[in-house]
Amino acid sequence: MKEMKEKAVALSYDKESNSAPKVTAKGEGLTAENIIKIAKLHDIPIKKDEDLVEMLSKLEVDREVPPEMYKAIAEVFSYIYKLTKEKK
DSSP, rough: OOOOOOOEEEEEETTTTTOOOOOEEEEETTHHHHHHHHHHHTOOOOOOOOOHHHHHHHTTTTTTTOGGGHHHHHHHHHHHHHHHHHHH
């Protein structure tokens, strides 16, 4: 059986310039490891969700998340909000 490579997708959201979050980086293997390492270095919350990563990895970098994915993304932002609130 073939071993699955780790995948990662980075999102950003700037309500001033974007109508929705967008994919800012994506990759698998070494690229995914680097995305995760950079997130940790900058204390950016990480949410593991293989299904969501799979869907988001199909989007192009710098592309906004389509409306049909808003619910899943809202769950991620809710998770991040809770994490940052707990840290304070």
